[in-house]
Amino acid sequence: MKHHDIRSKRIRNRIRACLVIAVVSLAGCDLTPTNPGPVLDEFLDDPGAMEAIVNGMGRAFQDAFNYFNQTGSAVTRQIHTAGATGHFGVSILKQHGIIDFEEADAYWSRGSRAIWVAEHGIDRFERVMEAAAFNSSPLVAQAFLWEGYTNRIMGEHMCEAVLNGGPLEPSEVYLQRAEEAFSGAIQVGGQANTPNIVMAATAGRASVRALRNDWVGAVADAGAVPSNFVYQLQFNRFTEDQYNRIAHSSKGEPLSSLAVWNIFYEDYYTETGDPRTPWDFNPDNPVGDARVGDVGHVPFQFQTKFGNPPRDDHPANLSSGWEMRLIEAENMLRNGQWGDAIDHINVRRADVGVDPYVATDEEHAWTLFWQERGIELWIEARRMADLRRWDEQGLPGERHPLETPGHPDIQHPLFENQSLCFPIPDSERETNPNVPLRP
């Protein structure tokens, strides 16, 4: 019996000891676990992070470009909805040319992020780098270039500007900042020996100066860019937000949501075969993926500018020498040299193998000029700004019936009050105390 008691006591003590050990070991857990994945802000000051920061600027710009390009192209009838309204689609209002406050946030937030990422990144580089290294860094030059294009696309598409939580400003301020950023890219790119960046920045600055009506500066920059120069935005097939959205919407699988139908470019291509506005048709996939208004199914005539079949990773032009020629032609038109302008344009038309324009008068020359801008820069996120300045500045020329709001030839109506810019959305107005609520 005594022996039994001793044994029981020993067992009890062992069990209790085990419990105490368990308690102590569990209670001693580290309460501050380190979770991998997201990167702390201060780590980005490391020089090794610089390339990734600049690439982040590029990706942010690409994201903004994609959204402005697809929707802007639909609203300006460079491309037509094939029905889809949601994912990679065009909302009902936008199908009819209207960009509402409630539907503008996706564009605004992406554009604002792209600007902030670029400008914040450049500020960071300036803070952590020696001045000499900063001023001769190819990555800094590239960062300035992204900042320039980002500000340009915002200036071309937003009705007004808001920067860093500030008040409403004219959208012109984006163009001003774009010009400064392109100048920065030219300066740093020159010292960094990155001629491609310098050329792209020069072309970008020419386009911005034209938008700002600085025709002397625009023509000077344009003249420095050879006709065969192209600077493109790259896309890739990794994730949907890195696809070329217009290409993906035209691929036919899974989406058949944008078509070359009921727009100027449909007949223009069949009549001229201009390789700048190509489209195709696959009888195995004859119709778009949803009903279009009262029309029903529309023929799925898909653009092939971005590959045939369209490729998600097909690049899009951001600047080109041929755009520069159009800047020069516009300057001629503005100077009353409309015959010279048409001749200048026809150089390009000959280059692509289509018939030259024959203008009957200055008004007609302007009409052909606007048409040529549309063709040259087709679905490259540039048309909205053209239509806007055409309208705002009261420039001569006549829109094609299929891009004229309210025109009866249009099967799926384009409303009279077509939007030519994106409003500052509620998301900014309701959070930024410096910006009034929508009117």
Place this chain on the structure above:
Amino acid sequence: MNALMSERPSTSGQHCATSAARRPAAAPILLALALLMSSALPVMAQSGVVVGRVLDGRTQTPISAAQITIPGTGIGALTGGNGNFTLVNVPVGTHQVRSERLGYSTAEATATVEAGQTVQINLTMDEQALALDELVVTGAAGASRRREVAHGVAEVNMANVVEPIVSTDALLQGRVTGLEIFEAGGGAGVGSRVRLRGVMSVGMSNRPLIYVDGVRIMSEPYPPNNPPAGRFGRGNNLDPSPLSDINPNDIERIEVVKGAAATTLYGTEASAGVIQIFTKRGSTGAAVWTAQIDQGLAMARPWGTPEEPYIYMEPFLRKGLQQNYSLSVGGGTERARYFVSAALEDEEGYLVDPRPEGERPAHKNGGDGLEGIMLRANLSAQILDDLNLDFTSTYRRRHIYNFAHGNDHVSLPQNVMRGEYNYVGSADPMVIAGLLDKEMDTWIDRYITGITFNHTPASGLSNRLTIGYDQATSEARHLHPFGYVLESEGQLSNNTFRHTTLTFDYVSNYRRAFGDDALVTLSGGAQSTASETRNLMGDASSFPGPGVPTLDAGAIQLTFEERIRVINAGFFLQAMFGWKDRYFLTVGTRIDGNSAFGENFGLQTYPKASFSYVMSDEDFWPESWGTIRLRTAYGHAGRAPGAFDAVRTWDPVGWGNQVAFFPRNVGNPDLGPERTAELEIGGEWATVNGRLSVDVSHYRATVTDALFPVRQIPSLGFGGSQLENVGEFKGWGTEVSINSTPIEDLGFLRAWDLGLSIATNHTEVVEMGEETDLGVGGGGRIMVGHPIPVIRRDQILNRDEVAAPIIEEDVIKGPNNPTLTLGLSTSLRLPAGVLLSARGEYKGGHYIRDFQGASLSRGAPMPTCTQAHAYLAAGQAESLTAWERMQCIPVNYDGDFLWFEADHFKLRELSIQAPIPVPGTNQAALTVSARNFWTWKKDLMVGDPDIGGQGGSESFTHIMTEHVPAPGVITASIRVTF
């Protein structure tokens, strides 16, 4: 007075002596036995044996661990798991045999014993309407008598459940006042949205914590079977529920505590309430085997219009065979008890690929469905005189086959409902069926284990230590094979998800009585929960050719990884003062730290105080008025932010083949938990001899430092939102549960039971920092002075008039979550143990959006617009109603007009149970039940108000997308105990 003490082994010395007596060699034992038998013979000659069984009066199921005595004789026994008992050496004569068990009214029967004979008697015990000495655990510091616990503890006792239970989610549905379970879809394995007292957090999860036998388990749903964000396909499927991993046949009871007043001791993560599941542990006595076979048919119930009840889905519907088999055994000795079970599930869903066999993939007989096993082994052992352990373990494996659902290009319901305007350009079912070449498989493995030591070193002193581990893993594989109709190059994604929770829970109680009247219980404890989520997802596309690919077969390969570890640790102190066993005052506090708090944020203190008063124990209370208890409780609980919410971070996202950083989170070093303070007042009353019981609770909760996803100014770059402790809102409601037996022993009717539960739930935003109006997705808004979330939309004032629409803009329609839930239950107890029962549930006072939006905006042939489309085709647009003019003409389409009053009633269950004679068994019963067979909708044009949205069952704003509703299921079940 002290049920806790009386429940412990009263004298452990007896057991020791018995053990010691077993050790001598065999010869003395035989000698002793011979002596014992010889001395017993004269007794046996003058005595007999009483055998019998104790059954639940309502369900006729056996009651284990009931104390059987013959008063005044010292003779007694406990019933085993089959409810059987044997009393030996009962003196000849007539005796009253008494059966007692906590939670049940005492039952007595007369037994006339003759010498050397065995007499058989059966006892039927009715569940006590108000069992104040029953032990409850959840929300209390250790097991406490219900009379001492001042917060409401709802309980679901499996002994009262008649119908075969398809899942633990379904078991809880409509059985706990204030608990809402929305079955988010009809696809196989789809989980549910679970809410206790509605939505009380804007920024964080509103899902209650779940414990199984004291072990904290993952309560959030498994990830849905979707490709990674940014890859083709989205929202295909809803998320499987972690509750489904618990075999309902293993459950003994479930305790539910609902608000902060009750969950203070759980601390920082508990303000959404706690559900605690207790599994069976076996009873002392011989092994009791229970086998159950369920054979059911799952079928669609209408969710469309009267003309198109299934919205063109008929070719894709079948009656799915659902088979479940389970076998369990429980038993033990006074020193050790065990419960072991195994279950097999083999269920077809009601969706099917209409193509002939051979042309369709080998899904579950051509449709959706699931297969699985569930295993459990529980052991309770008295390892020392003052130390016992409870070991629990369960393993579940499940393979779910799904079709794509929701708002997605390859979604079956969406493509069917859109007719020819779908993504395959055809309404032909055989063409649409090409989408079903997609393979969606989810494998779930769940292992939960825990061990609890209960140590009682001295009278009144007890310690409890629980160490638990939960591992939930799922593999979700999603394949578009090479040549797939909408992605000819093919795509495969594979998401391996692993969530582990390590629980450590120590509680110590010291209980001491001072004289006859005073009682003090001092409690303290420390708990820590470490949870870790590891999510590894691979995605590949563009395969070289046909075949069954793996991820490395794709020309484009992507990987995504997430690893998040969150630790919560804290301790509590509590004191309970009792007086005259009818007044109980409890005060306590919990102090918590959490790894997700901001660096400027310290430990959090959550106080509590409560008072319970058993008024019916007062002398002035007439016994005929029954039993009444009043209670009030006040307490705080919290809810922690997410692991990364407090710090400013960037995402390494990549850009093509290059590295890239993207802004992710602004960060907030002051971030802390939101805090809910709740006052609950209530009481329980049982009267008319227990035939009427009423349980009432009223609560008022205030959430301060509420975590709001504060929108950032987009022009400042980060965009999106950042959690900040800026909000305040309040919630209030009343819960009433009435159970009655209006008729008893009336002719052939043994009894008619009637139950009614009423739960109201209201919320209001009081403060939201600088925000006044915040969209939270899905059309829900957070607005000061309004419920969480509130629906504000334009409204057609003359909806059904054939006239131009009159539109009122920005109308506050109302809440998105039900404000009134009614539960109705009734049962008829008929002769021969036949039981008829029915349960229904009404939810109302809220608004929900139906799923027609994306279809109507594209002019798809939704049945709600059939007439309008005919008028339009005939050029008679003037014949359209105001609503049709806005919704059936695509150019006018506006999603605002798809919000409807969501009031509805569902007949959840209709059952009949009858005992059947099966030779060689203790008990056998056949149950036939029908579930979800009838729904009434007040206003909703199409859809089922339980259906979830694109974001799975946890969508903050409850909207419907293109899912099919939960099935109606007819099940026949045979349960045999032997």
